[in-house]
Amino acid sequence: MLLCGCGGPGKPAREFAHGFLSDADAARKSMQRHHDDMAAGRGLDAFAEGPPFVLITETGDALHLYDVRMGVYRRAAGEGASGADRKLIGQLDRARDSLRGCAFQLLSDVKGKLPDYRLHYKYEVEPDPGFILDGVRRDLGIEPHTTPPADSCARFDTLSSRIRKSL
Numbered sequence: 001m002l003l004c005g006c007g008g009p010g011k012p013a014r015e016f017a018h019g020f021l022s023d024a025d026a027a028r029k030s031m032q033r034h035h036d037d038m039a040a041g042r043g044l045d046a047f048a049e050g051p052p053f054v055l056i057t058e059t060g061d062a063l064h065l066y067d068v069r070m071g072v073y074r075r076a077a078g079e080g081a082s083g084a085d086r087k088l089i090g091q092l093d094r095a096r097d098s099l100r101g102c103a104f105q106l107l108s109d110v111k112g113k114l115p116d117y118r119l120h121y122k123y124e125v126e127p128d129p130g131f132i133l134d135g136v137r138r139d140l141g142i143e144p145h146t147t148p149p150a151d152s153c154a155r156f157d158t159l160s161s162r163i164r165k166s167l
Contacts, residue, residue, distance in 0.1 A: 012076035013085040014167055016069050018093055021160055023069075024099050028156060031055050035106040038113055050117040052107060056139050059103035065140065068095050080106035091163050100140050100155035101148025107136055108147075 009017070034051035037043050042049045069091075077085060107114065111129040137144060149155065 002115050007084060009084045009088040009167075010077060012073050013081070013088050015076075016073040016086055016128050017052055017092055017163060019069050020066050021096055021164060022098070023062050023065045024095065025160055026154070028056050028099065028102065028153070030058050031106055032153075034058075035110065038110040040053055041113065041116070044116055045154075055103060055106065055107075056136060059099065062118060063096060063100060066092075072083070080160055081091060088163070088166075091159060095163065097148075098159055101152030102140060102156050103140055104133075104136060104142060104148050105150060105152045108133060150152040 034055040037051040047074060073089075111133055114129050114132045116165070134144070136142075137146075
């Protein structure tokens with residue numbers, strides 16, 4: 001790491017990275033907690049605010065904050081983003097996509113329990129886990145008929161750690 005500040009990402013890019021990673025890491029921990037609750041069958045008494053709904057909502061919030069932070073970064077950085085900034089933003093884009101995939105991975109892992117949480121009322125009339133996951137894809141912005149990599153959570157954790165170390 002250079003002490004002069006030359007060659008590394010600029011201050012707006014670093015602030016963007018710190019802000020997003022803070023939001024995303026908190027969402028990732030919460031997602032894992034909700035997954036564990038679903039795997040154990042906890043929170044079944046909730047109607048629409050059960051663990052799967054909260055997991056989807058918190059992930060959506062983190063993804064929305066990414067877009068907001070990107071707008072702030074673009075205004076602060078202007079047109080002339082350095083190569084280091086572009087590299088960092090590319091890494092953050094991959095982390096964002098991995099976070100989205102991680103949420104889907106965690107819900108897919110407990111898909112047999114999703115109808116127990118009455119999540120199907122939000123998505124489909126039938127309490128079919130496949131229909132529910134299609135609705136989840138829509139909410140998370142995942143292309144229809146695609147499935148994120150099964151190791152999305154591990155990818156996010158690795159990317160987040162690497163990016164933090166590079167700042």
